[in-house]
Amino acid sequence: MLDALARLGRIGIGILGHIGRGHLLLLSILGGIPALFRRPRLLVDQIYAVGVLSMLIIAVSGTFVGMVLGLQGYYILSQFGAEQTLGVMVAASLVRELGPVVAALLFAGRAGSALTAEIGLMGATEQLSGLEMMAVNPVKRILAPRFLAGLISMPLLAAIFSALGVMGGYFVGVGLLGVDDGAFWSQMQAKIDLHEDVYNGVIKSLVFGLVCTWIALFQGYYATPTSEGVSRATTRTVVHSSLAVLGLDFILTALMFGD
Amino acid sequence: MTSVSKPLVKVRNLHFSRGDKVIFEGVDLDIQRGWITAIMGPSGTGKTTLLKLIGGQLRPDSGTIEVDGMDVHRLGTRDLYQLRKRMGMLFQSGALLTDISVFDNVAYPLREHTGLPETMIHKLVLLKLEAVGLRGARDLMPGALSGGMARRVALARAMALDPMMIMYDEPFTGQDPISLGVLVKLIGSLNDASRLTSIVVSHDVGETAQIADYIYVISRGKVVDQGMPEQMMTSDAPWTRQFMKGLPDGPAPFHYPAAELEKDLMGH
Numbered sequence: 001m002l003d004a005l006a007r008l009g010r011i012g013i014g015i016l017g018h019i020g021r022g023h024l025l026l027l028s029i030l031g032g033i034p035a036l037f038r039r040p041r042l043l044v045d046q047i048y049a050v051g052v053l054s055m056l057i058i059a060v061s062g063t064f065v066g067m068v069l070g071l072q073g074y075y076i077l078s079q080f081g082a083e084q085t086l087g088v089m090v091a092a093s094l095v096r097e098l099g100p101v102v103a104a105l106l107f108a109g110r111a112g113s114a115l116t117a118e119i120g121l122m123g124a125t126e127q128l129s130g131l132e133m134m135a136v137n138p139v140k141r142i143l144a145p146r147f148l149a150g151l152i153s154m155p156l157l158a159a160i161f162s163a164l165g166v167m168g169g170y171f172v173g174v175g176l177l178g179v180d181d182g183a184f185w186s187q188m189q190a191k192i193d194l195h196e197d198v199y200n201g202v203i204k205s206l207v208f209g210l211v212c213t214w215i216a217l218f219q220g221y222y223a224t225p226t227s228e229g230v231s232r233a234t235t236r237t238v239v240h241s242s243l244a245v246l247g248l249d250f251i252l253t254a255l256m257f258g259d
Numbered sequence: 260m261t262s263v264s265k266p267l268v269k270v271r272n273l274h275f276s277r278g279d280k281v282i283f284e285g286v287d288l289d290i291q292r293g294w295i296t297a298i299m300g301p302s303g304t305g306k307t308t309l310l311k312l313i314g315g316q317l318r319p320d321s322g323t324i325e326v327d328g329m330d331v332h333r334l335g336t337r338d339l340y341q342l343r344k345r346m347g348m349l350f351q352s353g354a355l356l357t358d359i360s361v362f363d364n365v366a367y368p369l370r371e372h373t374g375l376p377e378t379m380i381h382k383l384v385l386l387k388l389e390a391v392g393l394r395g396a397r398d399l400m401p402g403a404l405s406g407g408m409a410r411r412v413a414l415a416r417a418m419a420l421d422p423m424m425i426m427y428d429e430p431f432t433g434q435d436p437i438s439l440g441v442l443v444k445l446i447g448s449l450n451d452a453s454r455l456t457s458i459v460v461s462h463d464v465g466e467t468a469q470i471a472d473y474i475y476v477i478s479r480g481k482v483v484d485q486g487m488p489e490q491m492m493t494s495d496a497p498w499t500r501q502f503m504k505g506l507p508d509g510p511a512p513f514h515y516p517a518a519e520l521e522k523d524l525m526g527h
């Protein structure tokens with residue numbers, strides 16, 4: 001009984017320690033960001049690695065998700081004779097929910113895992129120690145540009161996801177199933193609100209970008225410096241990021257569209 | 260070799276442990292300015308750990324380490340990084356950045372810390388690489404180097420900022436006799452030419468005794484012997500005799516602490 005309590009306590013302390021270290025790491029990363037404006041090259045390289053290289057999977061997935069939405073939406077809406085509103089349905093689901101959420105899940109799998117593995121291996125091969133001894137702070141030099149790159153890339157990737165999704169929905173709805181072209185767009189224009197829908201979507205993807213990149217960098221930086229440790233950290237990045245994204249999405253949705 | 264002045268590094272009553280494993284219990288040592296000080300000891304005694312403590316990467320449980328009059332573990336981050344610019348460290352593994360070329364690795368500290376123009380950096384890097392015999396390998400990626408070559412590149416990188424002190428962690432391991440000879444000479448001449456202070460961690464008794472001005476032997480968390488190389492070679496202390504002559508039996512254990520072999524083999 002006491003043993004179990006003690007174990008529970010230890011786990012609790014472990015978790016709190018983790019959270020504390022995570023926040024300290026975030027603070028020192030943020031402290032490294034101003035210096036990036038003097039060396040934009042560092043940031044640009046990382047936006048390429050984190051953002052541009054994730055574009056293909058985001059684009060393909062976005063298109064397919066949009067096509068499925070067009071198909072399913074058409075079947076349901078046409079039962080009520082409301083297939084003219086297909087454009088609204090596709091765009092609203094993408095911009096409000098699927099764009100930010102699915103893009104973030106893909107981002108965690110594609111870019112987050114790569115970040116963790118990269119940083120974890122740099123730790124395991126003493127490259128981070130090497131930097132420290134060269135008087136280069138690895139948090140500022142290695143983590144900060146990756147963090148900012150993730151933060152910038154995520155909303156853009158979500159936007160690409162949503163835009164191509166709408167095109168996919170258009171292709172299926174208008175192109176294949178014969179929904180009226182003009183109605184598709186004009187209904188969408190009339191009903192999708194810049195503040196209510198688009199801005200909220202952007203806020204969501206900013207939050208997801210922050211959380212996914214933060215988790216990935218934290219896991220990499222504190223990974224046990226062995227191949228097994230790095231592999232576990234990579235798995236944890238994907239699992240924790242996905243759970244965090246889905247959980248936060250619920251909270252944010254409740255806050256944004258709750259009333 | 261200069262006469263004994265104020266030491267550059269002063270380690271006092273150093274205690275350090277990792278988990279339950281005690282690594283240092285009361286180590287005192289002085290690294291004299293301008294000398295090559297060797298730190299020797301059996302594998303796993305904490306030689307690498309000692310260098311990391313001196314570099315401020317690890318924090319001692321108690322005791323102090325002063326470098327150039329400053330207590331390393333009381334410095335703020337900024338001052339610590341300032342101090343590290345004046346310390347070079349050659350890692351046992353090389354610790355080269357694997358995503359940039361040999362040239363860029365050596366140029367890295369120069370680009371980070373000096374405002375030198377690229378043409379100047381180019382010249383400096385080539386000179387450093389020439390000194391370790393790898394000017395021709397400048398465009399290779401670190402993954403394409405052998406262990407010994409990687410360590411020589413790391414040496415070139417550690418020298419790049421012309422530090423006041425270089426810590427070499429096992430510089431001789433994995434070198435063929437030719438590059439070994441060159442390295443021994445290089446470390447010696449670097450020290451004489453640029454009034455450098457060096458700490459060499461090594462098990463290679465012969466090479467180390469050739470260049471060292473002073474030798475510390477550590478084992479089981481303590482300094483067990485110290486002296487000039489000539490004294491050490493003829494020392495009567497059992498630790499030193501065993502270590503210098505490479506005898507398996509003696510006070511220094513070859514085995515990591517374990518239960519008796521028979522017991523282990525027979526199960527419990």
Ligand SMILES: Nc1ncnc2c1ncn2[C@@H]1O[C@H](COP(=O)(O)OP(=O)(O)OP(=O)(O)O)[C@@H](O)[C@H]1O
Nearest residue numbers: 277280282300301302303304305306307308309351
């Ligand atoms: N990250 C770590 N976590 C836990 N224990 C460690 C860690 N690194 C080293 N140790 C332990 O600390 C002790 C000293 O390690 P260290 O690397 O300093 O030895 P060393 O004297 O440099 O050995 P070698 O000559 O083989 O390089 C070893 O017994 C090792 O088991």
Ligand SMILES: [Mg+2]
Nearest residue numbers: 306307351428
């Ligand atoms: Mg070692």
